[in-house]
Every structure is written in structure tokens, then in C-alpha cells.
Amino acid sequence: MNPHHTHQSLSLAIRNRITAGEWPPGTVMPSETDLAQEYQCARATMNRALQVLADSGLIERKRRAGTRVMPLPSSLAKIEIPIIRHEIEKRGAAFGHSILMRETAPAPEKVARQLHLRKGTRALHLKTLYQSDQEPFAYEDRWVNIQAVPAISTAPLDEVSPNEWLVRDVPYSSGYVSFSASAAGSEEAAALGTRPGAALFTVSRTTWLANRFITTVTLSYRPGYQLQTKL
Amino acid sequence: MNPHHTHQSLSLAIRNRITAGEWPPGTVMPSETDLAQEYQCARATMNRALQVLADSGLIERKRRAGTRVMPLPSSLAKIEIPIIRHEIEKRGAAFGHSILMRETAPAPEKVARQLHLRKGTRALHLKTLYQSDQEPFAYEDRWVNIQAVPAISTAPLDEVSPNEWLVRDVPYSSGYVSFSASAAGSEEAAALGTRPGAALFTVSRTTWLANRFITTVTLSYRPGYQLQTKL
DNA sequence: GATGTTTAATTGTCTATACATAATAATTTC
DNA sequence: GAAATTATTATGTATAGACAATTAAACATC
Incomplete structure (x- = not known):
């Protein structure tokens, strides 16, 4: 050589x-x-x-x-935030989802701020439950900026989950993510089949594409869920 | 130009x-x-x-x-797992830590498996509380493989936190990380000043360096903690 | 038709050179 | 002596040219 x-x-x-x-x-x-x-x-x-x-x-x-x-090497981990369907199917389970709520409503202040909308602007509000072999897997609370994605109003969200529809239709957007733990509210608890107050792993995301804020979403996973990675 | x-x-x-x-x-x-x-x-x-x-x-x-x-861009987030001291000091708060427990004990089965030790091998068990402006910030439960890092037995862990000592002494190792939510046990709750059962954001890490398993650690952050990143 | 071989297209990457940019060090100016 | 200016030095990065490595596709052989 x-x-x-x-x-x-x-x-x-x-x-x-x-x-x-x-x-x-x-x-x-x-x-x-x-x-x-x-x-x-x-x-x-x-x-x-x-x-x-x-x-x-x-x-x-x-x-x-x-x-x-560098004085102290901070560990840098690459985390792949998985598409829920893939995650479930990878474990050999059957994926399912059901839309628990779908309405157009004035965005509450927190959501309006995250999506850079004027307070009170109407946005699409979706609540979805993802299932693995009929068992609840994750609960999603999502707001979508209709002005940025008008097509979602007519999307067949019963067939394709909101998550996948958005990924397919509005790809390559950038965004913020935050991971945290939160206590289950009564709604999440009921959907996930656990008791209110249970510790849930929660991922919040806000994504945008070139100045247009698309969607903000909070995903709560069933108790015991772990997000793993190598570093 | x-x-x-x-x-x-x-x-x-x-x-x-x-x-x-x-x-x-x-x-x-x-x-x-x-x-x-x-x-x-x-x-x-x-x-x-x-x-x-x-x-x-x-x-x-x-x-x-x-x-x-690429067909479906799975969201790839680079997460920098921060050194706790840096994280606290970045917010302008004073960093402190105290060793709640330090003993050499036979590793329980789960720990032994993670560190690839024979069951019952003795390992260093540390419990540490990290503080931000005197307030509890995170609770750490760590096991260290003494065979891999004998020098830790005599390390001045009162001055330098176990986290930093290990990073400084055994840098650039690889490892597994997992993120999850867990309910506070009575010990964590007491240390973090919250009630048992509270939802805590938890990071578990096991690190090794070329065949030698170094340490496995579980970090529980105070309620409300968020790990944020951009993607 | 299946299998092996050659060809060619495409990315990977090194070299040598040139100049841009930033930040420290030295110098000058007031 | 302090402030402004200039010089120096290390990194950032573009360019053109050359060759290596990979592999899809075309071709040849059995």
C-alpha cells in the first residue's frame, strides 16, 4: 500500500x-x-x-x-427519536392508533407562544393514543398550525397517524426537543391505563420549517418506557 | 467579497x-x-x-x-449529557455536592450483570447529592468496579465529585445511556426534598473502556428538570 | 440461464498551493 | 502608561490535480 x-x-x-x-x-x-x-x-x-x-x-x-x-469532555450522545410505529413493529408487536380528539380551537397561550401565533388564533388540536398489541403505548397531545399545513384539515388521520402524516408531508424540519418526567394527569392516566400521578417519560417537540411553525407535540409514554442509546 | x-x-x-x-x-x-x-x-x-x-x-x-x-428522516437529536457542575454554574448558581454514602459492598445481581462482574464481587457503592445554590438538584446512585479503577479508593471525593473524578481520570470511555421516568423512592424523595412517588427524570449510564467495565450510575433529577436540545 | 469478468461511473481522499480570517503579540502613538 | 495600530501566526477553507476504492452495469463464458 x-x-x-x-x-x-x-x-x-x-x-x-x-x-x-x-x-x-x-x-x-x-x-x-x-x-x-x-x-x-x-x-x-x-x-x-x-x-x-x-x-x-x-x-x-x-x-x-x-x-x-478540552478540560472536561462532555459526553455527547446521539439519540434517534424513533417513529413510534417503527419502534413498536421492531419489537414484533402490532401497531395501532386511535384519534381520541380532533377539533379546531383557539390555541391556549402557551401553545400560541410556541407556534408563534397570535393569542386566540385557531389551530388544530389532536389527541392520539398509540397502541402496541392493543395495549396503550403512548399518548400524544398535539397542536398543528393550520396556516402552515392547511392540507392536514382533510388528511385521513384514521389511516395514517398524525405523526407519520406530518413527517411524510412536511419533512426535514428543524425543531426543539425536550425530555422530562411528568406525573400523569387524569386524562393521560385513563388513556394509558395507569393511575393519575404515575411517572411518565415525556418528550416535547416543536418543529418548524423556514420561519413557519408547524406543530408542537407532547408525547407521554407508558410507565416503564426507556429511551436507550450508545455513546 | x-x-x-x-x-x-x-x-x-x-x-x-x-x-x-x-x-x-x-x-x-x-x-x-x-x-x-x-x-x-x-x-x-x-x-x-x-x-x-x-x-x-x-x-x-x-x-x-x-x-x-434518505427515505424517512428519523429525527436524530444530538444530546449533550452535561456535566452537572457545568449545568448548574451555567445558570449562575453555586454548585455543591455531598457524599451521602460511601461503602464497599458485594454488588447486587443487577449491578454485577451490568459491570460484567461475578455475582457477589465487592464494588464501591456511592450515593451523592448534587446541589444548586444549596437546593438539591440531582441524586446519584453509583457503583464503581474497583478492579478497573483502584485509584478511586483513595480519591478525595469530598473535593471533586465522583462524576468529575471519573471523567477526569478515566476519560473518553464509551457506554450505554438510557433515559426514563421513575417514581421517587423514599430515599431519593428525602434527598431531593420531594414526596415519594414524585415523577423524576432519570438517566442511567454504564461506561467501559476497552473491555474494562468502569461504572454504572443512575441519576435522578429534581422534579421539573428538562433535558433540552435542538434538532 | 447462471456465473464470472471487465468496464466505467462515482465517491473517497491525499497533495500542494493560495489566500482569508481571527486573535495574540509587538509596536507605535498620544 | 493607556490606547490604538500593525505584525505575526495558527487555523479555515477553496482550488486543481491525481489516484484509490467501490460497485452497478455491461459483457463474456460456461
Whole structure:
């Protein structure tokens, strides 16, 4: 093979030297140019290798100031927020959903703020229960900005869940997500077949597409649900 | 300014064309070479721009097969699991921690399984309370594999929290994380100043470093805590 | 028709060079 | 001495060219 270094191998090599303690956290490492010299590679290649490490949060790079090993590496986890149907079907269970409520109503203040609507503007309010083998799996409370997605008014939400309809129709939007624990209200408790006050894992999302706020949703999972990932 | 395109602007431009539906999910986009031609930039630049989109999961690239728009973009959220001290100090509060318990004991079965220890092997068991401005913030229940990290036996955990000590001493390990909601037990409730049964946001982690299982930890945050991120 | 081989298209990535940009350090000015 | 200016240095990134690696498709062989 040729004597070239790949940016991957360089990345790994540098990473190892960092973890071995050669440059303790907080210290400045040698410059790109020096490292490239040392490994006999082009500066661009070393640049790429170091950028990978910078992306992963291991080092911080600043023009003129040099490359610095980060003091405490915060763990970065990639979480894939699964489509509920996929999650259920992956476990071999039958997916089902039922629309518990579907109405157009003035958005309450909190929702209006999240969707950047004027207070009192009407929006579509949906409550949906997702089932795994007939058992309740998650309870969804969703508001949709009708102005941004007029087509949803006529969507066949009995066949395709609101979640999937929106993902299919308005893809690649960006948004905020927050994870928390909340006590089940009487409505969620009844839907999920648990007692009010039970600890529910809750995911709230607000998504938009280029200035247009689409939807805000709160998903409460049945008790015991865990969201897992590797890091 | 100069007429150059940056890979960032190109990335954005392509992303916009995708979200606008020019290339629907599943279809192959024009080749790097063609796009570079179209935008009058070097192929390397377009390559970098497309790599960014590939990293974010929007497109998939294969040699010879070309670049394909991914069918259903499962929402991928990057979550930074914050170091508790940083999280508290970022909000301008004073960080504190106190070790509620520190003992060496035989690992219960569940812990032994997670740390790949033989049942009954002794391990370090720590219970720690993290405080924000004297108020309880999070409760940590941690087991540490002494064989993997013997130095922890003599670590000054009153000064540096177990969390930080481990991160500093055994950095860059990999691990599993799971998020869930759980009802406060009497111990957590007392420590966090809430009532038993309250809904707590809980993060469990097991980390290892090259075959050696280091530690498994369950963190319960005070009621109302939210883990937020953008996607 | 099934299987193996060659071809060609496409992305992956390194090199060398050039210039842009940012931030520190040194210098000048007042 | 403080403030403003200039110089220096490290990283950011674009470019053109070259070759490697992968694999779909076309072709050849049995």
C-alpha cells in the first residue's frame, strides 16, 4: 500500500496520544503544521483529522490561539427519536392508533407562544393514543398550525397517524426537543391505563420549517418506557 | 467579497433544494461533479458540502451508486449529557455536592450483570447529592468496579465529585445511556426534598473502556428538570 | 440461464498551493 | 502608561490535480 496517512488513522493516533495523557486537558497541542510535519502528511490532511476530533468535542481549535485539549469532555450522545410505529413493529408487536380528539380551537397561550401565533388564533388540536398489541403505548397531545399545513384539515388521520402524516408531508424540519418526567394527569392516566400521578417519560417537540411553525407535540409514554442509546 | 462558495453555503443550498422537494426521498441526486459544475465550485468543495449533509443523515452516499436522499428522516437529536457542575454554574448558581454514602459492598445481581462482574464481587457503592445554590438538584446512585479503577479508593471525593473524578481520570470511555421516568423512592424523595412517588427524570449510564467495565450510575433529577436540545 | 469478468461511473481522499480570517503579540502613538 | 495600530501566526477553507476504492452495469463464458 502507499505510505499515505488517512485522516482517520491520524485522528485515531492523535486521540490516543491525548488519552494517554501526552497533552493533558487544558494544554495547547502542537500546531497543525508541526503535526503534519511530524507525521509527514499534508497540512490539509492533518487539518481534517483534527477537525474530526474538534467535532467530537475532544479538542477546541481557535485561529492564532492554536489547538487546545478540552478540560472536561462532555459526553455527547446521539439519540434517534424513533417513529413510534417503527419502534413498536421492531419489537414484533402490532401497531395501532386511535384519534381520541380532533377539533379546531383557539390555541391556549402557551401553545400560541410556541407556534408563534397570535393569542386566540385557531389551530388544530389532536389527541392520539398509540397502541402496541392493543395495549396503550403512548399518548400524544398535539397542536398543528393550520396556516402552515392547511392540507392536514382533510388528511385521513384514521389511516395514517398524525405523526407519520406530518413527517411524510412536511419533512426535514428543524425543531426543539425536550425530555422530562411528568406525573400523569387524569386524562393521560385513563388513556394509558395507569393511575393519575404515575411517572411518565415525556418528550416535547416543536418543529418548524423556514420561519413557519408547524406543530408542537407532547408525547407521554407508558410507565416503564426507556429511551436507550450508545455513546 | 469573492465569488467563492463556502461549503457551508453550498450545504445549505442543497439542503433547501431537498426540503423544497426537488429530489424526493429515495431518489438519487445529481453527482458531485455535476453539482460542482452547476455551482461553479471545485469538486472537493461540493464533496465537503455533501459530506456534511450525509453526516446529518439527510442523504446517503455510495461510491458508484451516487448520492441518494434518505427515505424517512428519523429525527436524530444530538444530546449533550452535561456535566452537572457545568449545568448548574451555567445558570449562575453555586454548585455543591455531598457524599451521602460511601461503602464497599458485594454488588447486587443487577449491578454485577451490568459491570460484567461475578455475582457477589465487592464494588464501591456511592450515593451523592448534587446541589444548586444549596437546593438539591440531582441524586446519584453509583457503583464503581474497583478492579478497573483502584485509584478511586483513595480519591478525595469530598473535593471533586465522583462524576468529575471519573471523567477526569478515566476519560473518553464509551457506554450505554438510557433515559426514563421513575417514581421517587423514599430515599431519593428525602434527598431531593420531594414526596415519594414524585415523577423524576432519570438517566442511567454504564461506561467501559476497552473491555474494562468502569461504572454504572443512575441519576435522578429534581422534579421539573428538562433535558433540552435542538434538532 | 447462471456465473464470472471487465468496464466505467462515482465517491473517497491525499497533495500542494493560495489566500482569508481571527486573535495574540509587538509596536507605535498620544 | 493607556490606547490604538500593525505584525505575526495558527487555523479555515477553496482550488486543481491525481489516484484509490467501490460497485452497478455491461459483457463474456460456461
